[in-house]
Structure formats: C-alpha cells, structure tokens
Amino acid sequence: MVREFTCIICPNGCEITAELEKTEDGACRIRSIEGAACPRGKAYVEQELTDPTRNIATSISVEGGELPLTSVRLTAPIPKARIFDAMEEIRRCRVTAPVKAGTVVIEGLLGYDSDVIVTKTVEKQK
Secondary structure, eight states: OEEEEEOOSSTTOOEEEEEEEEOTTSOEEEEEEEOOSSHHHHHHHHHHHHSOEEOOEEEEEEETBSSSEEEEEESSOEEGGGHHHHHHHHHTOEEESOBOTTOEEESSGGGSSOOEEEOSOBOBOO
C-alpha cells in the first residue's frame, strides 16, 4: 500500500510517498519513505503513520476585558485522537482580565505534558 503526504514541517512542503506492507499480525510496517528533502520530513511521515500528534491554537473567553476573547495554544502536541476531548476542556475555560501572554490557564491538559497558555495579553475594560 502507498500513502502520500505533504510535509507541513517547513516551507518546502515536500510531497512524500510512504510504502507500507501488512505484517502477518495485520499491522502495517513502513517499507520506504521517499521525497523528503530533509530528515524532518521523514520523521514527520513516520510519526503520522505510527503516533500522530497535533497542536491546538484556539481562543477562550475573557470576562471584563477590552476584548471578549484571548488566543491560547498548547505548549506541546497531544495525540490526534484526543483533539476533541482537549477542545471540550478548553471550551470550559474562562479567564478574568487582565490576563498576560504566557499565563498557563490549564496545566497538564488531559494528563499530558502539555499546558494551555495565553498568547495575547488582554487588559481590563476601561
């Protein structure tokens, strides 16, 4: 079986092809990876095939702020399969102004070594 990927790690956007084969126990094994211009592309495809992870950038509500929302992101990627669970927890989060960029609003999201941090300072409403 052949799978094709467009690498998202750097601006090159390499078109990478991975050839997979089924093992006797029904699992897939990587036979080859071609088309990556750098080692990061190969590592990206290997991770996508074995343990895909994602980072999240979204926003949360700010009470009493000059803006109604502030942007947040994860400090480390989490398993792709847990994105919806993570978003559910993040949606419940609210902060009160003022809130500074870099503030941790959820520590250890879903038990992973990834915190949710504020990326935009929001001052109190005047």
